[in-house]
Amino acid sequence: xxxxxxRIGRWSLPLLAAAAAAGGFPQATYAWEPTxxxxxxxxxxxxxxxxxxxxxxxxxxxxxxLMKQPMVVINKxxxxxxxxxxxxxxxxxxxxxxxxxxxxxxxxxxATHTPFNWRDLTPVQMMALDNFVLWVNAETxxxxxxxxxxxxxxxxxxxxxxxxxxxxxxxxxTVAIERxxxxxxxxxxxxxxxxVAVQLVGKHVDSTVNNPxxxxxxxxxxxxxxxxxxxxxxxxxKEKITKTMxxxxxPTCKETGLDVEYLMPRGxxxxxxxxxxxxxxxxxxxxxxxxxxxxxxFLEQGAFNQTTLNGKDYEAWVARExxxxxxxxxxAGFLAQ
Numbered sequence: 001x002x003x004x005x006x007r008i009g010r011w012s013l014p015l016l017a018a019a020a021a022a023g024g025f026p027q028a029t030y031a032w033e034p035t036x037x038x039x040x041x042x043x044x045x046x047x048x049x050x051x052x053x054x055x056x057x058x059x060x061x062x063x064x065x066l067m068k069q070p071m072v073v074i075n076k077x078x079x080x081x082x083x084x085x086x087x088x089x090x091x092x093x094x095x096x097x098x099x100x101x102x103x104x105x106x107x108x109x110x111a112t113h114t115p116f117n118w119r120d121l122t123p124v125q126m127m128a129l130d131n132f133v134l135w136v137n138a139e140t141x142x143x144x145x146x147x148x149x150x151x152x153x154x155x156x157x158x159x160x161x162x163x164x165x166x167x168x169x170x171x172x173x174t175v176a177i178e179r180x181x182x183x184x185x186x187x188x189x190x191x192x193x194x195x196v197a198v199q200l201v202g203k204h205v206d207s208t209v210n211n212p213x214x215x216x217x218x219x220x221x222x223x224x225x226x227x228x229x230x231x232x233x234x235x236x237x238k239e240k241i242t243k244t245m246x247x248x249x250x251p252t253c254k255e256t257g258l259d260v261e262y263l264m265p266r267g268x269x270x271x272x273x274x275x276x277x278x279x280x281x282x283x284x285x286x287x288x289x290x291x292x293x294x295x296x297x298f299l300e301q302g303a304f305n306q307t308t309l310n311g312k313d314y315e316a317w318v319a320r321e322x323x324x325x326x327x328x329x330x331x332a333g334f335l336a337q
Contacts, residue, residue, distance in 0.1 A: 030284070031277035034069040034096055041099040043084030043108075045077045047194020048164060049130050049211040049302075053266055054100045057127075057286075060294050066285050069096075077191060080104055080165045082114040089120040091271040095278035098124070101267045103169040105318075106325035111167040113336045118322065121269040122279060123314045125286045129263040129305035132173055132209045132230040133250065137200055138223055145227045145258045148207065152183040161185040162196045162205030167334040169264055170196075172325075173209045173230060175332040176260045200224060211264070213302035216241065228253035230262045235303045247303040263305055265321065267314070283310055 040058060044050045051073075058071045076084035081104040088099045099121070109116045134145060142148040152159040163170025166189045174187050188205055190196045193214035200208050200215075201223045208215070209230070218224045220241055228251050229235060235247040253260050268286060270279060289295055290308065299306055309317055329335050 030281050032095070032275065032281050034067060034281075036096055037069055038067065038071045039097045040071050040073045041084045041088055041097065042073060042075045043077065043081030043099060043104060044075070044102060044164070045192025045195065046075055047214070048192035049213050049264075050100050050102045050266065051075060051192065051194075052213055052302075053127065053298075056294075056298050057100075057289060060289050060292055061285065063294070064288070064292060066288055079114065080108045080112065080168060082108050082112065082116065085109075085116045085121075086114070088269070088271050089116055093273045094271050095274045095281075097271055098282065099269050100127075101265060101269055102130075103172075103264045103325065104165070105265070105267075106322050107165075107168045107172070107329065107334070110326065110329050111334050111336055118269070118318055120272050122272055122274055123318055124268040124270055124279060124282045124310065126265060126267045126307065126309040126314050126317065127286070127290070128266045128299060129307045130211045130213075130266050131235060131303055131305060132169070132262055132264070133212055133215070134177075134227040134230070134253065134258075135197075135200060135208045135210055135215055135219075135224050136206065136227060137203055138225045139203075140206075140225070142225070142227065145253060145256045148227060149177070149181045149183050149258070152185060152206075153181070157184045157186055159183075159185055159207070160188050160205040162188050162190060162199045162208045164191070164193050164196055165189050167329070167332075169262065170209050172328055172332055172334070173260065173262050175334075176262070176328075177258065179331070180258060180260055197224070211302070212247065212304075216301065216303075226250045228256050228258060230260055231305060232261055235305075237300050237303055239300070265318075266304070267318070 042051050042054045054073045058073050061067050061071050091097045105118050136142050161174045196208050197210050197215045197218050199205050201218050230253050237247040240246050
């Protein structure tokens with residue numbers, strides 16, 4: 001049973017505007033509030049995009065005193081995130097638990113037969129969509145996807161693509177590149193996006209499809225080079241990250257002739273069978289968070305696609321994404337038999 005957020009407005013007070021001078025929020029009255037620590041589960045390793053977003057959300061909630069009770073981030077990455085999802089599934093009715101999701105919301109149960117489906121949870125809020133960028137080491141000669149793909153094709157399977165997990169989003173993109181170009185990679189999986197970026201800097205792999213936030217520090221330091229972004233449009237952020245380039249300066253992969261698109265949801269869910277007013281509390285807190293300048297700066301620095309949804313719109317979007325991932329994973333041969 002899922003909560004229909006569109007029908008519960010009568011339980012909550014309207015959102016209060018941010019206090020302009022102080023940059024904070026007046027105290028609100030809620031129909032329900034947490035009575036103990038809220039656990040924020042990350043079904044992925046430390047240092048990756050989901051982990052970074054969860055910890056940033058935690059810091060902004062504390063900074064602006066958006067919750068009276070503390071929030072603690074807990075990584076449960078085992079089994080490609082199955083550990084985290086099963087924990088929240090088994091916490092049915094517990095409003096003191098949140099989970100941030102990425103594409104393993106779909107890929108893990110589809111690839112492993114883990115007894116979990118997103119319908120076991122309650123959708124709360126899509127915070128953003130995360131981009132993927134094709135990265136190479138800055139010391140290599142490749143300036144475009146075309147140059148890099150040509151080298152990979154000539155390398156006869158010797159080029160290594162690093163990514164987070166097996167049969168997850170990074171490998172789905174890798175297979176899509178292979179199907180589009182005829183190139184063949186040796187895919188090397190790691191526990192999290194932070195580790196993947198470090199492996200590319202160290203030349204243990206030849207390329208990655210890291211999210212922007214996972215590789216921006218290494219790009220800024222001159223260690224990595226972006227070749228293209230797997231979105232339909234260029235990222236809109238024009239402030240320079242390096243001396244010569246902004247996120248906007250990175251072409252879409254389609255612009256360069258590599259017709260592959262992929263975005264990943266950064267969404268928040270609660271356990272199943274939680275009360276309507278408990279869901280609304282989380283929605284209200286997250287909306288306040290999204291109004292802060294800190295959050296807006298975070299989205300820009302991480303070059304996120306700023307799509308945000310909740311209620312029936314979010315639930316319908318998740319259902320469509322599940323269907324798309326079934327198709328993508330079937331094409332890649334990743335569905336569990």
